[in-house]
Each structure stands twice: as C-alpha cells, then as structure tokens.
Amino acid sequence: MTEQKRLSPGDQAPAFTLPDSDGKPVSLSDYLGRPVVVYFYPAAGTPGCTKQACDFRDSAADLTASGYDVVGISPDKQAKLAAFVEAEGLNFPLLSDVDRKVLTEWGAFGEKQNYGRTVMGVIRSTFLIDPEGKVVKAMYNVRATGHVAKLLRELPA
Template sequence: MTEQNRLSPGDQAPAFTLPDSEGKPVSLSDYLGRSVVVYFYPAAGTPGCTKQACDFQENLADLAGSGYEVIGISPDKPEKLAKFAEAEGLRFPLLSDVDREVLTEWGAFGEKKNYGRVVQGVIRSTFLVDPQGKIAKAMYNVRATGHVAKLLRELPA
C-alpha cells in the first residue's frame, strides 16, 4: 500500500465548502470558534454507515455538552444524503464530496484493505477540529460500530 496524505494533531484542517443534503454550501470556516467532529464515511444507507450515523445522532447531546458539533462527509450526491438523513432522522449536516477532493485532502480516500484485497475507496475516518481550525485528533480506519462511544470517552475535558 502506498503512503497517502495523513493529517496529524496540530495541522491546519484543510478548508472546504461542500453542498449539504439540500444543496446549500457549508464551509469548515462556518465553524471557526467552535469545536467540530468531522467524519468521513463510504456510502449513505449502507449498514455500517447507517449504524455510525445513528450513533452520532444518538450522542449529539453528549457531544454538544462537550462543546462539539458534528459534520458527516461522503461521496454521495445531495439527493441521496437527503433521503438518508430523512430515513434515519439525522439532525446534523451531511455533506457531499462527489469528486472526492476533500476526502483525498484529509487522507480519507485512497488505498485500503477490503477483505484482504487492496482497493481504492473511502477510509472511514474521524477528526476533532478545535475552535482555531486545527486538527486536535485524527483517527483513520475507525470501526463503524462502537466508534462514537470510544470517541466520547477520549474527548478532551
């Protein structure tokens, strides 16, 4: 596997502006001054991604209590994201990166192992971005199940 771009704590979070599930542009800069969880997932509506999104939704109050907002990003089109958000009752922004530029810039797209084979795809990843727009924590190859609970345990106090 080739080494791809990976973000580390202290790095400036790469800027982005992407359409949300309603087609409205959302920028990372909209969150300056606030802490945010940015997570990347392969495909809306798949079992693992649904579990992960629902875990974030179920823990929004705890995350907000710790000062964090949540943004999910996938290569799905806004229309698919809208159906996904409605079907699962998701109340946080889901952003569309169909050309995978932001995914690539954040190190969340590239070579990964899938059932023992090396393939190109979305690397399930989660980042904590501090109020100054810097990476506070970078987690690559996270599991869909149990990840949010682990994240909550590891949030800085």
C-alpha cells in the same frame, strides 16, 4: 500500499465548502470558534454507515454538551444524502464530496484493505477540530460500530 497523505494533531485542517443534503453550502470556516467533529464515511444507507450516523445522532446531546458540532462527509450525491437524513432522522449536516477532493485532502480516500484485497475507496475516518481549525485528533480506519462511544470517552476536557 503507496504512501498517502494523513493529517496529524497540530495540522491546520484543510478548508472545504461542500453542499449539504439540501444543497446549501457548508464550510469548515462556519465552525471557527467552536470545536467540531468531522467524519468521513463510504456510503449513505449502508449498514455500517447507518449505524455510525445513528450513533452520532443518538450522541448529539453529549457531543453538544462537550461543545462539539458534527459534520459527516461522503462521496454520495445530494439526493442520496437527503433521503438518508430523512430516513434516519439525522440532526447534523451531511456533505456531498462527489469528486472526492476533500476526502483526498484529509487522507480519507485512497488505498485500503477490503476483505484481504487492496482497493481504492473511502477510509472511514474521524477528526476532532479545535475552535481555531487545527486538528486535535485524527483517527483513520475507525470501526462503524462503537466508534462514537469511544470518541465520547476520549474527548479532550
């Protein structure tokens, strides 16, 4: 596999402005002054991505109590995200990165193993970003199931 960009703790999180499921632009800078969880997932409505999104939805109170907002990003089009938000009652913004520019800048798109084959695709990844926009934790190749519970246990105090 070729070397691809990965973010590390202490790195400045790459800036972005992407449309949410309603077409409203959302920027990482909107969260300055507050920590945020930014997670990247392959496709809205698929079993793993639905499980992960619902885990974030169901953990919203715990994340908010810890001071964190949540933002999900995928290469899905806005209409697909809107249907996903509606179907699952999601309570955080999902952003559309159809050209995969932000996914690539964050190291969440590239070569990955899928059923023993090397393919290009979205690398399920989660990042904790501090109030100044720096990476606190960068997690690549996370599992869809059980990931949010693990994340909650590992949140910095």
